[in-house]
Amino acid sequence: MIEIKNIYKSFDKLKVLTGASIRVEPHQVVVVLGPSGSGKTTMLRCINFLERADSGELTVGDMTIDFAKVKKKEIHEIRKKVGFVFQNYNLFANKTALQNVMHGLVVVKKMPKEQARKKAEDALAWVRLSDKLNYYPSQLSGGQQQRVGIARAIALEPEIILFDEPTSALDPELIEETLEVMKNVAKQGITMLVVTHELSFAQDIADKVIFMDGGVVVEEGTPEEIFNNPKEERTKQFLSRIIAAKSFDAGKDKFAGESLCQEK
């Protein structure tokens, strides 16, 4: 279980988070939507202390801390309980795919090397990368790198995995393979908090959808409630904009296809 209460964060004068609160139950998949600049990514990074929130309360499992007066040791404890998948993968550039997954197990979890290797191999097999164990990140495609990133997060068996726009840096044809893996993660019953623009993922997989704007949670509910019956004006606007953009893309493809046919 993870819960944030009243989180505030500003960068100099720019107020990014102004009292957002969210709660994720065990085995739940929660998707956070919102326009850019709404503070979703910042909130995610605050949970893992990659960014220091100014105030608020964070509960991860049985640990509750106050953002304003958190100690170094507590930060370390929380990071061990929370996995993170980055938008731009951030694999360790000096380590192979296998070492990327293994390293945390050996150094952080103090697992014996052989056992860690076995576990890392399993995790990579699970994201269908068994044939790339000894490849360095620079030799892998974006989608493959992101799958290694996901394997690295699951292998550590955290209480929750945070996904920060995991498909935003990927080419359209690579998005599918990554989403497929994320769906499998969800099916395993791993608690997930996902920031994404992939509405289809939210629709199919999420137990709860949170819509954020202006640093606060505007609306939350089941995917059906949010997508079919949004109550807030801002949610409606956001969804209609995204859906319009998507159908425009789809229409463009169709149009291009038709004109090709005509030429023939």
Added chain:
Amino acid sequence: MCVKVNGLFCRCPVICVVLGMLAALVRTYRLPVISKVLDVFMALCKAFPANLILLICIMIYTYKFNDFAAFFHLDVNIRDVNLIYIAILGLTIVSLSGISEVLRSGLIAIPKGQFEAGYAVGMTAFQTFRDIIFPQMFRVVIPPLTNSILSLLKITALVNVMGVSDILKSATDAATESYAFLEAYVAAALVFWVLGIIIERISKMLEKYFAKSVKQIA
């Protein structure tokens, strides 16, 4: 004499790299107070010519050493201290800022995401530095660091202003007995050349070892 000369060359780069690394770390992770002090110190060191620093060192040493010893209640006399340590100190001051800046440039070249990935996996700042940042940084700095060490090797020829033997001084000392100056200079040049080649070779080997994770540039 040969042993003394070797000591100068072996110790100085090691001391410079270790201290330079520490200084670069302090300045990159911005430890309060010390990083400010180092900023000023480095800027000063960079500005002075090498032989001037060496001369100042030897002057301070000859005039003020006994006062220093008295101040720190050390029971040492100026005659007990081998001049070579003063030479090492002087050369360290001369090269430290350059080497430290080379290391720091390597450190800031590492994308922020590499640090974040380490922290997110649950590693401490030290573990992240040791396993992720340092290996990547080291690969980047090998070529410029080799350059710095080669210049350090060359400025050791300046320490004869202090009356300390270096390769060049040992050669000319030998020459004064036989008046074979040209031969002596050529011999000194050969020694520098061989040392240069050895350093170059070590650098290439390290480069090869650390380049595994990087695609070859066509």
